[in-house]
Amino acid sequence: MNSENLGLCEKRVSPSYVRQGAQARRGHEQLVRHLLEQGKCPEEGWNESTIELFLSELAIMDSNNFLGNCGVGEREGRVASSLVARRHYRLIHGIGRSGDIAAIQPKAAGSSLLNKLTNSVVLDMLKMAGVRSLAGCFVVPMATGMSLTLCFLTLRHRRPKARYIIWPRIDQKSCFKSMVTAGFDPVVVENVLEGDELRTDLEAVERKIEELGAENVLCVHSTTSCFAPRVPDRVEELATICAKHDIPHIVNNAYGVQSSKCMHLIQQGARVGRIDAFVQSLDKNFMVPVGGAIIAGFNESFIQEISRMYPGRASASPSLDVLITLLTLGASGYRKLLKERKEMYTYLAEELKKLAEAHGERLLHTPHNPISLAMSLGSFQARYPEAVTQLGSMLFTRQVSGARVVPLGNEQVVGGHTFKGFMSHSEMYPCPYLNAASAIGITRADVTLCIRRLDKCLRSLKKEAGVAGHKCDGADRGMENHRGAGQDVQEAGSADEGMA
Amino acid sequence: MNSENLGLCEKRVSPSYVRQGAQARRGHEQLVRHLLEQGKCPEEGWNESTIELFLSELAIMDSNNFLGNCGVGEREGRVASSLVARRHYRLIHGIGRSGDIAAIQPKAAGSSLLNKLTNSVVLDMLKMAGVRSLAGCFVVPMATGMSLTLCFLTLRHRRPKARYIIWPRIDQKSCFKSMVTAGFDPVVVENVLEGDELRTDLEAVERKIEELGAENVLCVHSTTSCFAPRVPDRVEELATICAKHDIPHIVNNAYGVQSSKCMHLIQQGARVGRIDAFVQSLDKNFMVPVGGAIIAGFNESFIQEISRMYPGRASASPSLDVLITLLTLGASGYRKLLKERKEMYTYLAEELKKLAEAHGERLLHTPHNPISLAMSLGSFQARYPEAVTQLGSMLFTRQVSGARVVPLGNEQVVGGHTFKGFMSHSEMYPCPYLNAASAIGITRADVTLCIRRLDKCLRSLKKEAGVAGHKCDGADRGMENHRGAGQDVQEAGSADEGMA
């Protein structure tokens, strides 16, 4: 209410009470002022009423909510269903314009503000999460994979002759497809096994560059967050190689914002070498529904160039979700979630280790992977070949979601390329295993229940098969001879690969 | 409630009342059954309670809502903000999988059903709107332009050598950018002036094909819905040419679903020639928020091929919006909206005609454009060169949105290509003009208010300039000599171009 209306209120109820109400109103306005001024995530979260009031204020600035508007255009933000209007807080015009997804819409000052503020707040959070020297970013209502595609398409205009993308192998379909869809030829660089870990083969990368000719390479496409026993790429070294050869470098940081290690890799890579853009999922890092990604980088004009590649205006829904979420959590709330995730990682690792040992298996040693863990299943596989695939469906039935069972010898064709040992990021990983991850929002109950149910499944498998303990170690490496070809990957609730 | 619970209810309230309640429940279930069975838009719309009940039923089938779920994956559909969870009806997992945006998610039976049903219902509606022989379609949470890009990227795999897209000129940035972003060279074919109308130059198209070589042409990219005085492309003839030369044909049908004429063009094109896919906006045709498009075609396997190009899982938000909307409206409600739009087109044309004549201008004769109209502004321009640009901002201030003022001689560079006479779809349209459209959802009040305000603006302009009546006709064609270069396009509330 403006001061005139407050004055009128004073005629209806006691002025001193109205004045106190007006003062309370200013409290909300101060929060909004701070947000508009700083463009940063507030330290303490807002409550729902402040958020909803703020969104209402934005909505009434859009022309579809003007009381006196008359529209004779082809897109007037008319909404047929009030359920739909309501769930979007009446912000209907989306974000961006045909020329640029970051552009301001004349018809929609409120939606434009939403877009600008979201990008600004997200920038602040990425910095806080570890990429301090970040220059720019924007939310795009597309999957991480499709966002990577957009980055590659943008680079095409800078490097019209380039056909290849050098890509240290990571077995996620959309990751691979992002390059194929953009029309490039992915050059798969197999990982090297160091202890239990699968790590970037830097020499092979450099070799490939020389082999193909730097000018024919669109970019190097590296990955941070991934399933163990693969670990984040050696981003720092890759960045150095890219700088040296003047090749762009795009990082798939799918769910890496939640890990200070992944973010640190990117920060360091940019410091010592070259990173042109890195892309992360909104849903996996900020606990919002599937649907958006953040494209970020160290050179604002390149980031703008990407934003100008999106033809058309786009859904504001992912931006709205992440803005509401960050305003609700506040920076302190988000930090708390990150801290809890880290603690749960340790807890999950301990519990999984105990469980593995109790069943004659072991927790694979993958210290470079800060999110995902893997427990060997070699002894099960050895005694009872179907055990591994069966475990997947047992976990699915018991509502353990996200625990992936990875057998050996899986072969799959993706976008024309045949991957041997698909899902294990390697043509010949020594043993089958089970993945579990500590992702943002995980609770102690998730871990405890998962371990308990997993234990039951393993016991029941043993019973069925009479399997005795048999560790996955060097001696097991011969084991793959026994596995049948064409085994399907079996996961609990998900046979896919962690990048939307 | 299941029958066991209904039985328990009977112990608490009178059995005959509970039985009647149970019977009423069956009424809702019958609606759902019909939808699941037929996969079609119900003839009569559902009320909000049936819709919400149905969405709740879908949501509880997704693993993030399982009461006993434990999650150790990297994407578990956790949502930090209850505002966000609520606005998505707790459907968090999005649609599709990394391999295919149309794929089923093991973790999310409910969201998968939502996706399948939406595509099925939308298919039904596109058929009803006139494309009877449609084979397949899917909703994609991207702008029309970006969706066209996806189509072009898919075609690249079929025609790896092709570099060119032949494109009858339509002055919409995102339309042009959709080709540039995909990495192709648009070949602009200027329109021909027939009376007041700007129409496809079929000969020039065929000439270009021969010039470039059919095998080097990725596709012809035609347009239906557009701003007058441009009219829908001669889709039928273009389809025939494409068939003849074995060139793919992609149609931008941005807001054409709402017009039986546009839909008829596509249906005919597919019958007599070749149309590989046509793309339309969700928001512009179905009165939902900006954010989605429908990619449709006559060969189901090609449409699936496109859907498998999207790398990653995607936002379900546009699908949810359109499903809610179509269930709310029912087929009959949607038909009613189409009918009203048509009536309002006639009304708008009449009113605009009267107004034009009263001000010494005329309604351009563009009978082939079923949505957009144009009124000349030649006399205003002649007497008072700033009049045209000034009119744009006057309308903006008066909350007339969507009425575009198009001056002469505008020049603009889009994606590296220079367009002369930009916004007018022609290098030398004879007079400046003002556009108004009758789009779905328009009301009589929109038209009446717009005409009234426009009249006031024109009167006030005249006063200012002492402008007397001066029609836009043949004699005016020399007028462009007087216009200053670099004039900006001035629109009321929108300087953009009608395709999100």
Add this chain to the structure above:
Amino acid sequence: MNSENLGLCEKRVSPSYVRQGAQARRGHEQLVRHLLEQGKCPEEGWNESTIELFLSELAIMDSNNFLGNCGVGEREGRVASSLVARRHYRLIHGIGRSGDIAAIQPKAAGSSLLNKLTNSVVLDMLKMAGVRSLAGCFVVPMATGMSLTLCFLTLRHRRPKARYIIWPRIDQKSCFKSMVTAGFDPVVVENVLEGDELRTDLEAVERKIEELGAENVLCVHSTTSCFAPRVPDRVEELATICAKHDIPHIVNNAYGVQSSKCMHLIQQGARVGRIDAFVQSLDKNFMVPVGGAIIAGFNESFIQEISRMYPGRASASPSLDVLITLLTLGASGYRKLLKERKEMYTYLAEELKKLAEAHGERLLHTPHNPISLAMSLGSFQARYPEAVTQLGSMLFTRQVSGARVVPLGNEQVVGGHTFKGFMSHSEMYPCPYLNAASAIGITRADVTLCIRRLDKCLRSLKKEAGVAGHKCDGADRGMENHRGAGQDVQEAGSADEGMA
């Protein structure tokens, strides 16, 4: 947003767009200003976004929503469930204070405003509906019956010796109970039969007053809205009698606001005689959920006296409902509903007449009842005694709600008093009948469906019983000899009596 924040917005998006947004904001504020200034129902309804914005503004003025509040009282408006907080728009403190349901709460300026404005808007609507000289009213979150009780309890303090309430018979339990609960002895005055109508026996009323002594009579308790063939009491004449004897007069106007005739009776009664208060249901007149009533009168200080009788603060829920509803409808929307109701009354009468005649019955002639109609069932009863009761359950099963079947000879004890011919407002109404009413919000489909289903039921009854046509007229009066005692009233979906 205040001007400071708008200024900050201008730094993020174009100032001219922000200014237009700010101007649009003023549009909403103007509506609020008008409401605060006039305290009247706006002529045109507000849209949902204005209403919700307004309610948010009220809510943030309540101390439970103060961002910096700390509470150490026993009632701090804390809410455990966010679903609950949300559904009340965070207005938690209710209305009134311990001393007075109309009082202002220091802790809750917003809720206090809600209360004041609601009472003011409702006053405006009652005037518009016909009681032009109304002086005051307030919404109370109690049933009409309980609100009448409160009126009687208030009168007790003015007339401590009085024990009796004179009450022209109306067969509604809560109506009778309202007097018994207040601790008074209802003196039932039987109605007289005039044609088909049951009307007030004015002479009997006056006789009773003289018999009991005016000083022993607390008040006359009359009724407007009622089921045909009873018609509204002769309020004008009763008011004159009350004035003459200096006896208070309380009118039960349960669902009479929707009828200009009922409202006119009250207006006239107050003009020529005495009416102390009249009470009406919120839900039945304003299409809100059950739960509130309006106590209104011509002497503001007496109305305040009643409001000060309610001990404690009360639910704001009914006030909130009616305020939202009236702001949504606007005065014009409400008038439209009243008009449609009247038209549907005529339509229902015509249809019922045709149906009755087709089945050898007749529509009872009750021109003084503007809402309820009755169709005789004498011939059915004559040939097949169970027909009448059976018809009730047939209609219930067929989801015809609100159609009451009234048999003859029902006897019931209510609050210690035995009513012969209960439900028919008379000890010896000549024939059984069926009631149907045209109440606010009724649609043409309601009438059409009801008539169609009723027709089917009657046909099927006839078949069963071989009943031939037999009109209810003078000759039928002997019919009651045949009816069995103790027959239950049978209604479709409701065996109760029209006053919550």
Add this chain to the structure above:
Amino acid sequence: MNSENLGLCEKRVSPSYVRQGAQARRGHEQLVRHLLEQGKCPEEGWNESTIELFLSELAIMDSNNFLGNCGVGEREGRVASSLVARRHYRLIHGIGRSGDIAAIQPKAAGSSLLNKLTNSVVLDMLKMAGVRSLAGCFVVPMATGMSLTLCFLTLRHRRPKARYIIWPRIDQKSCFKSMVTAGFDPVVVENVLEGDELRTDLEAVERKIEELGAENVLCVHSTTSCFAPRVPDRVEELATICAKHDIPHIVNNAYGVQSSKCMHLIQQGARVGRIDAFVQSLDKNFMVPVGGAIIAGFNESFIQEISRMYPGRASASPSLDVLITLLTLGASGYRKLLKERKEMYTYLAEELKKLAEAHGERLLHTPHNPISLAMSLGSFQARYPEAVTQLGSMLFTRQVSGARVVPLGNEQVVGGHTFKGFMSHSEMYPCPYLNAASAIGITRADVTLCIRRLDKCLRSLKKEAGVAGHKCDGADRGMENHRGAGQDVQEAGSADEGMA
């Protein structure tokens, strides 16, 4: 979804995923089954989606939501505003019927279930909170005071001659008014001072009974929860006296459910003597919006008698609120709140004690009051007579709500009775004081902030007045000679008295 529809789903998405969804559905149904079977508050709270699904299921059983219903009654549950329908979950018909607020409605099986279940769950919680031998209770949508009135009105029918209600003084307006409104003469029994506590004068009560004659006494009306230094009445002894004299006993347990001590008093009173009914606020005990109360007792038929006194059907809103809240919290959640409240009481007492001592005052010793505390203000009053009243408005301005400042010598007329020393429950309490309470939902931050702000206020008062420390003790009793008459009670944010 029923099994038929699930079968159809399996044709659209993978049967195994649908089956898992169906299994998840059963999880929700099991919760509902348990509720229906047991009629008890679930031990663990439900999540929002289960609650909303359950409420939707109830709603579709009400006739206003029948898809095929046609209504020709005067009350059909039609709702004009969709905002209103939505906020009531489309449960429109309220609770009860004209004859009985606990009765089942033929038109509304769902609302009837809601009513029955709420009363059952609330009964369970009152038992859990300490009144183990409770026989019956019901929620009524009226203030505690109005609910007490209803109890008194019910008793009138049992004791038609009785005129008096014996009432140990408690300075809460609505408490006193509840008797006056019912038409009885309250007989005020002054409290006795024991140490700092004001306690029931049992001898005076018995003296009054003998003086007036037991048959002329409607009931004894005692109070549990109250502001310190008054403490809960000696309910046990009063119950014994009532039993001895065969006089009904009604207990005002306004916010006593949250205290095991208050509940224990009632349980004991019923065990050793007589308690006919006890009444408690919904909002103060269950953290819901103001608006409802629970009437409870040990003789089910008497409780039913009260429920049958309410004339008309009533708002379901308070029932809905408390049901949602208890399902959300679960029994465990509610117990947790009770435990925290107790802990905060101790914390508040400690902090207040320290503060008092720092300022030369003391925490009054009131061990029998388990909720409210009082800190003396004698020294402030002594040196600076305006200090006490000023403190009230200082706290109000600083958003400390609920902290009441009670000066000496206030005199007020309520319902015709003059109370000396009003607000202090005594004609001559020795010192002015400040109240603070630890009520359910209070947080540590509430206490900390309150103490800090209070400290600041006291410091600033001291500065202003140059007040030195001066304890409230025996020596202070002469102090009242100095106080000015007619001082107003000053509270922070509320000048009222703790019983809605």
